[in-house]
Amino acid sequence: MQRQQNLTKNQKIVLDIIEKSTEPLKAYSILSNVKKKGINAPPQVYRALDKLVDMGKIHKIESKNAFVACQNSNCKVSKAAAFSICESCEEVTEIDNSKISKYLSSFADKIGMKYKKYNLEFFGLCKKCK
Amino acid sequence: MQRQQNLTKNQKIVLDIIEKSTEPLKAYSILSNVKKKGINAPPQVYRALDKLVDMGKIHKIESKNAFVACQNSNCKVSKAAAFSICESCEEVTEIDNSKISKYLSSFADKIGMKYKKYNLEFFGLCKKCK
DNA sequence: CTCTATAATGTTATATTATTACATAGTGTT
DNA sequence: AACACTATGTAATAATATAACATTATAGAG
Ligand SMILES: [Zn+2]
Ligand SMILES: [Zn+2]
Ligand SMILES: [Zn+2]
Ligand SMILES: [Zn+2]
Numbered sequence: 001m002q003r004q005q006n007l008t009k010n011q012k013i014v015l016d017i018i019e020k021s022t023e024p025l026k027a028y029s030i031l032s033n034v035k036k037k038g039i040n041a042p043p044q045v046y047r048a049l050d051k052l053v054d055m056g057k058i059h060k061i062e063s064k065n066a067f068v069a070c071q072n073s074n075c076k077v078s079k080a081a082a083f084s085i086c087e088s089c090e091e092v093t094e095i096d097n098s099k100i101s102k103y104l105s106s107f108a109d110k111i112g113m114k115y116k117k118y119n120l121e122f123f124g125l126c127k128k129c130k
Numbered sequence: 131m132q133r134q135q136n137l138t139k140n141q142k143i144v145l146d147i148i149e150k151s152t153e154p155l156k157a158y159s160i161l162s163n164v165k166k167k168g169i170n171a172p173p174q175v176y177r178a179l180d181k182l183v184d185m186g187k188i189h190k191i192e193s194k195n196a197f198v199a200c201q202n203s204n205c206k207v208s209k210a211a212a213f214s215i216c217e218s219c220e221e222v223t224e225i226d227n228s229k230i231s232k233y234l235s236s237f238a239d240k241i242g243m244k245y246k247k248y249n250l251e252f253f254g255l256c257k258k259c260k
Numbered sequence: 261c262t263c264t265a266t267a268a269t270g271t272t273a274t275a276t277t278a279t280t281a282c283a284t285a286g287t288g289t290t
Numbered sequence: 291a292a293c294a295c296t297a298t299g300t301a302a303t304a305a306t307a308t309a310a311c312a313t314t315a316t317a318g319a320g
Contacts, residue, residue, distance in 0.1 A: 062192035
């Protein structure tokens with residue numbers, strides 16, 4: 001049975017490579033990097049990615065179709081995430097979202113929505129590039 | 131020369147079908163709907179979509195790879211947009227973003243980013259479905 | 261232990277989304 | 291007319307994601 005704590009073999013392999021990366025990884029890039037570990041086909045990667053996203057271990061950067069490891073342990077609960085994306089150096093950083101999360105969930109209440117999660121992507125220039 | 135005010139033929143056709151739709155439209159769905167108007171191939175649609183997004187006339191819902199007409203005239207300036215997405219009925223609504231926009235841009239300042247635009251997608255249940 | 265149900269994995273094929281590359285046609289300027 | 295520039299048309303292909311089905315591992319129940 002799948003437990004939150006115990007990842008399966010393929011999930012471990014995929015999470016490991018995402019955690020070691022300094023940038024968001026795309027599914028097919030992950031695939032080509034894990035072929036030596038016995039993962040041969042897209043569904044194996046996508047299945048692992050789906051579960052890891054559900055668990056909050058990784059997030060999908062929707063505007064890039066790429067995946068990053070969660071940098072905030074609390075996302076495991078909230079499943080909401082915010083990122084800043086530099087349009088020059090492509091650096092993606094997860095924003096510590098406790099404040100923003102509080103603001104946005106109250107905002108969701110206000111507009112009459114039963115809020116579950118959100119995805120927020122900021123675009124612009126990072127500290128280094130601006 | 132391309133002016134903001136004057137859309138080209140293909141841009142008009144694509145914008146028209148997006149504005150008439152009550153739900154986000156995907157590129158290939160747009161394509162199949164405009165074949166009778168002489169648009170035959172994906173690049174014609176994608177080119178129009180790109181320009182319309184740049185102008186702020188439409189937005190891409192990144193989590194759905196789909197496009198909606200802008201419901202706030204001010205997005206033409208800010209290029210930032212926020213949406214609520216119902217996970218039950220799939221309804222997508224653009225949130226009037228003046229307040230949220232102010233908050234988020236100040237937040238971006240705080241984290242040291244030179245902010246250009248953001249994309250925010252709320253997931254949950256809409257008024258009807260909750 | 262053996263049967264059975266379930267989860268996980270493996271594999272092939274295919275669907276969906278998006279872009280590259282190049283050819284053609286219109287538009288305005290000199 | 292010659293030129294630069296924008297827009298359009300077309301074919302091919304790249305990149306992203308899923309469907310469908312076969313096989314293997316695991317854990318309880320009896
Ligand atoms: Zn996170
Ligand atoms: Zn940067
Ligand atoms: Zn808008
Ligand atoms: Zn709904």
